[in-house]
Amino acid sequence: MKNVVIVGLGLSAAEAVKALVDKLPTEYRLVAITASEGYWPIASLRAAVVPGWEDKPVTSVDPIVPKGSRHLLLKSTSVVELREHSVVIDRAHSELGTEIPFEYCILATGSSYPWPCRPEAGASIEEIKTGLRKLQAEVEASSSILVIGGGPVGIEFAGEVAAMYDGKSGRSKKEITVVHGQDRYLMKDDGWKDGFNHSIGSQLDGLGIRTIFGTKVEDAPKATGKLAEGKQTFRLSNGQTVSADFVFLAIGNSPNTQIIKEFDAAAVNEQNRLAKVRPSFQLEGHDQIFAIGDIVDLPESKIFVNAKNHGGVGAANILSLIHDASTPTSCLKAYKSGPKIMIVSIGPKGGAGQLFGFVVGSWMAWIAKSRTLFVDAFQKTYVAA
Ligand SMILES: Cc1cc2nc3c(=O)[nH]c(=O)nc-3n(C[C@H](O)[C@H](O)[C@H](O)COP(=O)(O)OP(=O)(O)OC[C@H]3O[C@@H](n4cnc5c(N)ncnc54)[C@H](O)[C@@H]3O)c2cc1C
Structure with missing residues (x-):
C-alpha cells in the first residue's frame, strides 16, 4: 500500500x-x-469566558477517516x-x-x-472542555484583567469579558486593561485602515476597556489564568504599572x-x-x-x-x-492568494472589519461573525463529505 x-x-x-x-x-x-482533536480557535475566546460555550470549539476528528476503510488515523x-x-x-x-x-x-x-487559543497537544475533548470551564470560573472570580497583546486575539478576548460582565444580572463589571506593543491595534503597513482601528477603539472605549499602546509588560506570566498569588502589579516598559488578578496572553x-x-x-x-x-x-x-x-x-x-x-x-x-x-x-493547479480580509468580533453583538478594502462596523461584524463565530461550519469540518 x-x-x-x-x-x-x-x-x-x-x-x-x-x-x-x-x-x-x-x-x-x-x-x-x-x-490534537478538532479545535476552533475562533470560538475559543468566548468559550473561555461564557459558560455553556465550552462544547463549541472542540470536536472529535474521528469521523473524517471512515472506520474499517484502508485509510488510517493516528491520533x-x-x-x-x-x-x-x-x-x-x-x-x-x-x-x-x-x-x-x-x-x-x-x-x-x-x-x-498559548492555551486557550490552541489546545495542548494530546489533550482529550473532555480535558479541553474542563480546561475551558476552569477559565470561565477564573474570569468570573477575577476583578481586574490584564490582556497582554492588543491584536485581534486580545481585542476579542477583552470584548468577550466586557460583554459578559456588563454590570447587569448580577455580573459585575471587570476592570480590563489591554497592553499593546504597537501604537495602533492593527497596523497600517499590513493594509489595515484607520477607520477599522477607529471603530475598534470606539467600541472598546464604550465598553470601558482601557488600552495602553506602544509598551510591553515586563515579566509577563507564562500562561493565561487567574494569578495564584492574587492581585499583582506588573511593570510596563514605559515605566507605567498595571494591577491585575487575571492575565490573558494574546501574544506568542x-x-x-x-x-x-x-x-x-x-x-x-x-x-x-x-x-x-x-x-x-x-x-x-x-x-x-x-x-x-x-x-x-x-x-x-x-x-x-x-x-x-x-x-x-x-x-x-x-x-x-x-x-x-x-x-x-x-x-498543476496554481493557487491564487486569497483576499486581505478580517473581521474582529467585540462580544456577541459588536465588532468591526475590513472586507475587500471597505471598513465595516458592528452590524456587519455581528451578521458575519460575532453572533455565531462560525461554530456550525466548524462542527461540520470532520463530518465526511
Ligand atoms: C485565537 C485565534 C483566533 C482566530 N480567529 C480567527 C477568525 O476569527 N477568523 C479566521 O478566519 N481565522 C481565525 N484564526 C485563524 C485560523 O484558526 C487559522 O487560519 C486556521 O486554524 C489554520 O488552519 P491550519 O490547518 O493551517 O492549522 P490548524 O487549524 O492550527 O491545525 C494544525 C494542526 O496540526 C497539528 N500539529 C501541529 N504540529 C504537528 C505535528 N508535528 N504532528 C502532528 N500534528 C501536528 C496541531 O495539533 C493542529 O491540530 C484564529 C486563530 C487563533 C489562534
Whole structure:
C-alpha cells in the first residue's frame, strides 16, 4: 500500500482529506497524523469566558477517516522528523512502527499559540472542555484583567469579558486593561485602515476597556489564568504599572515549521519562519511534499477560509501527480492568494472589519461573525463529505 501522509488535521488538512479520501486509487491510502482533536480557535475566546460555550470549539476528528476503510488515523501522535520520503512519529503505531514512508506528504501543522487559543497537544475533548470551564470560573472570580497583546486575539478576548460582565444580572463589571506593543491595534503597513482601528477603539472605549499602546509588560506570566498569588502589579516598559488578578496572553503566535526547518532550512523563510511553497503548494525544492494552511509563506490573511482553500488545491495536485507522476509543476493547479480580509468580533453583538478594502462596523461584524463565530461550519469540518 502506498501512503499519502497528512501531518496535522486542522482546517486545511481536513479539506484535503475530504478531497482525497474517496478519490485515491485503491493502492493508495491516507495516513492522517494529528497531535490534537478538532479545535476552533475562533470560538475559543468566548468559550473561555461564557459558560455553556465550552462544547463549541472542540470536536472529535474521528469521523473524517471512515472506520474499517484502508485509510488510517493516528491520533495523539506527533511527527517529530520529516525526511524526503518518510516521516518519523513520536509513538510507534502497531502496523506502521515509527517511520512511515510516503509517496506524497501534506504538511498542515498550523501555528502554536498559548492555551486557550490552541489546545495542548494530546489533550482529550473532555480535558479541553474542563480546561475551558476552569477559565470561565477564573474570569468570573477575577476583578481586574490584564490582556497582554492588543491584536485581534486580545481585542476579542477583552470584548468577550466586557460583554459578559456588563454590570447587569448580577455580573459585575471587570476592570480590563489591554497592553499593546504597537501604537495602533492593527497596523497600517499590513493594509489595515484607520477607520477599522477607529471603530475598534470606539467600541472598546464604550465598553470601558482601557488600552495602553506602544509598551510591553515586563515579566509577563507564562500562561493565561487567574494569578495564584492574587492581585499583582506588573511593570510596563514605559515605566507605567498595571494591577491585575487575571492575565490573558494574546501574544506568542508562532508557525509550526520546526520539522521543515530541520529537514531543509532553505525551505523556510528565515524572517517569518513560514514555509516557502510554489503555487501548487509543493514545498520549495521537494516535489512530493506539500505544505498548506497557516504555515505557508503567502501574502494573504491567515484565516480559515484561505486555509481550507489550500487543502483543496493541494489535494487536487496530488491526485494529478498520482495519475501522471511526470506532470510538470507548471501544469498543476496554481493557487491564487486569497483576499486581505478580517473581521474582529467585540462580544456577541459588536465588532468591526475590513472586507475587500471597505471598513465595516458592528452590524456587519455581528451578521458575519460575532453572533455565531462560525461554530456550525466548524462542527461540520470532520463530518465526511
Ligand atoms: C485565537 C485565534 C483566533 C482566530 N480567529 C480567527 C477568525 O476569527 N477568523 C479566521 O478566519 N481565522 C481565525 N484564526 C485563524 C485560523 O484558526 C487559522 O487560519 C486556521 O486554524 C489554520 O488552519 P491550519 O490547518 O493551517 O492549522 P490548524 O487549524 O492550527 O491545525 C494544525 C494542526 O496540526 C497539528 N500539529 C501541529 N504540529 C504537528 C505535528 N508535528 N504532528 C502532528 N500534528 C501536528 C496541531 O495539533 C493542529 O491540530 C484564529 C486563530 C487563533 C489562534
